[in-house]
Amino acid sequence: MKGIYLVTDPGLCREKSVELTVADALRAGVGCVQLREKNSGTRAFVETAIRVKASMAGFDVPLIINDRIDVALACGADGVHIGQDDMPAVLARKLLGPDKIIGLSVESWEDVEAAQELDVDYLGVSPVFPTTTKTDTKTVWGLEGLSRIRTFSRHPLVAIGGLDLSNARDVILAGADSIAVVSAICGTEDPYGAAKKLCDTVNPIIK
Amino acid sequence: MKGIYLVTDPGLCREKSVELTVADALRAGVGCVQLREKNSGTRAFVETAIRVKASMAGFDVPLIINDRIDVALACGADGVHIGQDDMPAVLARKLLGPDKIIGLSVESWEDVEAAQELDVDYLGVSPVFPTTTKTDTKTVWGLEGLSRIRTFSRHPLVAIGGLDLSNARDVILAGADSIAVVSAICGTEDPYGAAKKLCDTVNPIIK
Numbered sequence: 001m002k003g004i005y006l007v008t009d010p011g012l013c014r015e016k017s018v019e020l021t022v023a024d025a026l027r028a029g030v031g032c033v034q035l036r037e038k039n040s041g042t043r044a045f046v047e048t049a050i051r052v053k054a055s056m057a058g059f060d061v062p063l064i065i066n067d068r069i070d071v072a073l074a075c076g077a078d079g080v081h082i083g084q085d086d087m088p089a090v091l092a093r094k095l096l097g098p099d100k101i102i103g104l105s106v107e108s109w110e111d112v113e114a115a116q117e118l119d120v121d122y123l124g125v126s127p128v129f130p131t132t133t134k135t136d137t138k139t140v141w142g143l144e145g146l147s148r149i150r151t152f153s154r155h156p157l158v159a160i161g162g163l164d165l166s167n168a169r170d171v172i173l174a175g176a177d178s179i180a181v182v183s184a185i186c187g188t189e190d191p192y193g194a195a196k197k198l199c200d201t202v203n204p205i206i207k
Numbered sequence: 208m209k210g211i212y213l214v215t216d217p218g219l220c221r222e223k224s225v226e227l228t229v230a231d232a233l234r235a236g237v238g239c240v241q242l243r244e245k246n247s248g249t250r251a252f253v254e255t256a257i258r259v260k261a262s263m264a265g266f267d268v269p270l271i272i273n274d275r276i277d278v279a280l281a282c283g284a285d286g287v288h289i290g291q292d293d294m295p296a297v298l299a300r301k302l303l304g305p306d307k308i309i310g311l312s313v314e315s316w317e318d319v320e321a322a323q324e325l326d327v328d329y330l331g332v333s334p335v336f337p338t339t340t341k342t343d344t345k346t347v348w349g350l351e352g353l354s355r356i357r358t359f360s361r362h363p364l365v366a367i368g369g370l371d372l373s374n375a376r377d378v379i380l381a382g383a384d385s386i387a388v389v390s391a392i393c394g395t396e397d398p399y400g401a402a403k404k405l406c407d408t409v410n411p412i413i414k
Contacts, residue, residue, distance in 0.1 A: 070277035094281075095280050
């Protein structure tokens with residue numbers, strides 16, 4: 001989990017479909033794509049996921065499904081991202097097997113400590129800065145909180161929440177392995193250009 | 208799929224929890240329990256499902272999960288019930304394997320015809336009568352529509368929508384194998400008594 005991590009938001013993508021936004025982001029060099037569909041039914045989510053998965057053939061970039069392990073299994077995704085109110089990580093691992101990617105959001109220090117013992121592949125440090133895309137989160141970690149997690153955790157860290165071109169470099173230097181963005185790509189007129197600038201900023205400084 | 212089929216509704220169960228309502232319904236002799244949780248997060252749904260599944264030990268009654276195949280797999284349920292906007296039946300069968308129960312709602316004659324070729328275990332004929340519990344349905348089948356499906360379909364039929372003690376007998380005589388109820392059990396002061404009366408009415412006349 002390295003570089004720019006695109007999280008899709010169908011509402012923000014608007015007339016530019018999720019598939020076209022993902023295609024732009026892949027061309028620009030993002031390192032991971034997560035589909036997040038909070039308001040669609042299972043069938044619509046599965047159908048989008050199958051189309052996106054097919055469109056990612058030829059790119060060595062994982063497709064992660066937010067929350068829904070059934071959707072991940074149905075579309076052959078590379079993994080899931082779960083929050084603290086989603087499927088418990090132990091059950092998620094059981095359902096997905098040893099090889100799929102599981103990302104887990106940490107929203108408190110208790111979450112960070114509990115995650116240390118869990119068989120997950122990365123932590124989503126959420127939110128690093130205040131954000132309007134996701135409003136059900138608790139702690140705002142800030143760069144200091146992120147660094148504190150970096151010192152403690154054995155897992156790669158994906159930072160999310162209020163991240164864009166203006167702060168991506170600082171967030172990587174504070175310890176993130178990857179910068180997750182929603183509106184900084186989905187909410188723009190030119191997703192390819194926005195993703196390209198983010199990749200050009202972040203990729204040279206990641207280990 | 209025979210007799211009374213309880214579909215839970217956490218909103219209607221109110222102070223009487225879903226688990227206690229299920230326990231009452233099992234004692235009264237229902238033939239199937241479906242958990243439907245439209246508004247809770249995945250973790251809460253899974254936790255409820257695991258508790259309900261444990262409480263059903265010793266009863267030879269299947270536990271069906273509405274829509275969510277991930278929840279069904281996580282709690283070891285006996286099957287899922289899917290609507291036309293949920294996971295496509297072919298994918299559901301692939302994820303669940305050959306032995307789990309899959310029920311499919313049919314809301315139009317096209318759905319009934321398409322279901323004939325599908326590897327599902329029963330059809331949910333929805334709604335037979337107008338209902339306030341579920342408002343996103345299309346056709347109201349009526350007893351005539353139900354009989355027409357009975358004549359055509361190779362699958363067992365679970366009738367749902369506006370069913371209660373006053374019409375359960377007629378619905379069985381029109382061709383249903385099972386009577387699904389939500390508010391006629393969950394929305395009552397005495398779920399055990401309500402379920403018992405329904406079972407006493409329906410069980411003697413089912414084949």
